[in-house]
Amino acid sequence: MSTATRVLGIEGTAWAASAAVFDSGTDDVFIETDAYQPESGGIHPREAAEHMHDAIPKVVERALEHARETQGDERPAGEPPVDAVAFSRGPGLGPCLRTVGTAARALSQSLGVPLVGVNHMVAHLEIGRHTSGFDSPVCLNASGANAHLLAYRNGRYRVLGETMDTGVGNAIDKFTRHVGWSHPGGPKVEEAAKEGEYVDLPYVVKGMDFSFSGIMSAAKAAYDDGVSANDASGGSSDGSDGVPVEDVCYSLQENIFGMLTEVTERALSLTGSDELVLGGGVGQNARLREMLAEMCDQRGADFHAPEPRFLRDNAGMIAVLGAKMYDAGDTLPLEESRVDPDFRPDQVPVTWRTDEPDLELGRDRGTVQGAEATVDLEPDAGRATKRREKKSYRHPELDERLRTERTRLEARLTSLARRKGVPTPVLSDVDPHEARLELEYVGEDDLREALTPERVRDVGRHLARLHEAGFVHGDPTTRNVRVNADRTYLIDFGLGYHTDHVEDYAMDLHVFDQSLVGTADDPDPLRAAVREGYREVGDERVLERLRDVEGRGRYVGE
Numbered sequence: 001m002s003t004a005t006r007v008l009g010i011e012g013t014a015w016a017a018s019a020a021v022f023d024s025g026t027d028d029v030f031i032e033t034d035a036y037q038p039e040s041g042g043i044h045p046r047e048a049a050e051h052m053h054d055a056i057p058k059v060v061e062r063a064l065e066h067a068r069e070t071q072g073d074e075r076p077a078g079e080p081p082v083d084a085v086a087f088s089r090g091p092g093l094g095p096c097l098r099t100v101g102t103a104a105r106a107l108s109q110s111l112g113v114p115l116v117g118v119n120h121m122v123a124h125l126e127i128g129r130h131t132s133g134f135d136s137p138v139c140l141n142a143s144g145a146n147a148h149l150l151a152y153r154n155g156r157y158r159v160l161g162e163t164m165d166t167g168v169g170n171a172i173d174k175f176t177r178h179v180g181w182s183h184p185g186g187p188k189v190e191e192a193a194k195e196g197e198y199v200d201l202p203y204v205v206k207g208m209d210f211s212f213s214g215i216m217s218a219a220k221a222a223y224d225d226g227v228s229a230n231d232a233s234g235g236s237s238d239g240s241d242g243v244p245v246e247d248v249c250y251s252l253q254e255n256i257f258g259m260l261t262e263v264t265e266r267a268l269s270l271t272g273s274d275e276l277v278l279g280g281g282v283g284q285n286a287r288l289r290e291m292l293a294e295m296c297d298q299r300g301a302d303f304h305a306p307e308p309r310f311l312r313d314n315a316g317m318i319a320v321l322g323a324k325m326y327d328a329g330d331t332l333p334l335e336e337s338r339v340d341p342d343f344r345p346d347q348v349p350v351t352w353r354t355d356e357p358d359l360e361l362g363r364d365r366g367t368v369q370g371a372e373a374t375v376d377l378e379p380d381a382g383r384a385t386k387r388r389e390k391k392s393y394r395h396p397e398l399d400e401r402l403r404t405e406r407t408r409l410e411a412r413l414t415s416l417a418r419r420k421g422v423p424t425p426v427l428s429d430v431d432p433h434e435a436r437l438e439l440e441y442v443g444e445d446d447l448r449e450a451l452t453p454e455r456v457r458d459v460g461r462h463l464a465r466l467h468e469a470g471f472v473h474g475d476p477t478t479r480n481v482r483v484n485a486d487r488t489y490l491i492d493f494g495l496g497y498h499t500d501h502v503e504d505y506a507m508d509l510h511v512f513d514q515s516l517v518g519t520a521d522d523p524d525p526l527r528a529a530v531r532e533g534y535r536e537v538g539d540e541r542v543l544e545r546l547r548d549v550e551g552r553g554r555y556v557g558e
């Protein structure tokens, strides 16, 4: 008797009407996809749902035919060709999800097998874990409607960082619509970029979060009017007065993928993981893969990108995760099988993993590789020397700009913070052109290794003090706080800036919050503590805005 599990997967969250069969015995994944192609503009939810309605029965039939043909002797004729029907429950476009949900329920009934409800974004991640064989990777999901970093901890995939506005593919697609190219835009930008040169565009990261709206408006303006920070060029090759479209495409890729690579490196540094997998349709982009591979290579991490058929939306990933869930007994009663357009990956109880990774978090000595810098630590001499090394994955012009700017800012804000009563290292030397700082060695441990509610409350007070003084830290993570028996120091101010916007203050707290979620087994008491500390010193409106930031449905849609 065979112990292999066979699962039919169905995917239809947006554009891909797809069915697949996964056999855990042979590891074979058969995928049949019928893509929806809008006649003009982007994806129309109703039209897409009609496509699902027409195409799903056909792709399912072909997948089941394949299952029957390869059935072998273990499954007597007359028995169902699969053990379960797995389907994407969300996130995605409501009309599409409902159409596919109905089809999946009907199939589960007619085949007489259980239903498995899969989170599409977790499937994007798990397919990479499956094909890489990695134990506990950080995952970058770069898809159309989403962009986020996930890491497993204590029974959940935690969101370490994410887009504050649109998904990465949707951002690119909006630009290509603006220039009149057909959907999807990603491959066309990739092609055009091959002929492009670098022009300055905005670059926005906040800890492990990031935003695309500023860069996309700037890209459109550059294309329309030639408004670019270092504009010296003439007309564009296609008749408008702006920057040549190839240059905009090239620079969009350099900045957007540079941002994604930077936040990914920060997530590796924060979690202590040395494995990365990529997921989502934008992962098919060769430049993004090149940047991630180079970054991983330089920090000694392993990088895996699944083959393209597993990156873009496909039912193969739904079938593979469906089989793991089925084997764990994680099936879905019909009456609870409602779809959820806003289904977040961190809502999913991870039933199919029993292993808890042991992150090797040790006390740092000698030379430490942060996400941005190499730091020589000499506790006995009381000195830390920080160098922002060149990042070869980044365009040299952008790289130079970021390293110099951040070194200057770190020097200035580290000192300013101390004057405002927040413990920080004393600065003894700074060289912005070499991107080098010499600082006092502070604390005994990173907060990450010594998390207590008291210390976290301290951080809340410290952040409030910075905000009262009109600036943000920019990257307050549990690794950028140093602690000893009686003090809690903030370090690494390179992403800080002056601002009087409540939104920026709330984001600062949100970044710290997400790092707690990413590093603590039981983050809730700590999350409460940071708010208590903040409330003692800071403005209640910031905490109110924080609730808004958290409540924003940033998933799906444009």
Ligand SMILES: C[C@@H](O)[C@H](NC(=O)OP(=O)(O)OC[C@H]1O[C@@H](n2cnc3c(N)ncnc32)[C@H](O)[C@@H]1O)C(=O)O
Pocket (backbone or CB within 6 Å): 013, 014, 015, 091, 092, 093, 120, 142, 143, 144, 145, 146, 167, 168, 169, 170, 172, 173, 184, 185, 186, 187, 190, 280, 281, 282, 283, 284, 285, 286, 311, 312, 313, 556
């Ligand atoms: C919820 C679900 O419906 C959604 N699916 C989705 O976005 O489809 P996906 O196949 O993962 O990604 C499609 C996106 O991937 C982009 N894309 C495809 N090839 C690309 C390339 N070579 N370079 C850049 N982007 C590319 C497209 O422009 C499009 O925006 C999601 O996963 O967020």
Ligand SMILES: Nc1ncnc2c1ncn2[C@@H]1O[C@H](COP(=O)(O)OP(=O)(O)OP(=O)(O)O)[C@@H](O)[C@H]1O
Pocket (backbone or CB within 6 Å): 266, 269, 270, 364, 368, 369, 370, 371, 372, 373, 374, 375, 377, 384, 386, 425, 439, 440, 441, 442, 443, 446, 479, 480, 482, 491, 492
């Ligand atoms: N002044 C200091 N005193 C003691 N330890 C320090 C000091 N500065 C840095 N470190 C240690 O080195 C690590 C990396 O430093 P830092 O955060 O400044 O670099 P980074 O590359 O910006 O890192 P990341 O982006 O990952 O936070 C810190 O987490 C801390 O453990």
Ligand SMILES: [Fe+2]
Pocket (backbone or CB within 6 Å): 120, 124, 143, 144, 280, 281, 312, 313
């Ligand atoms: Fe997707």
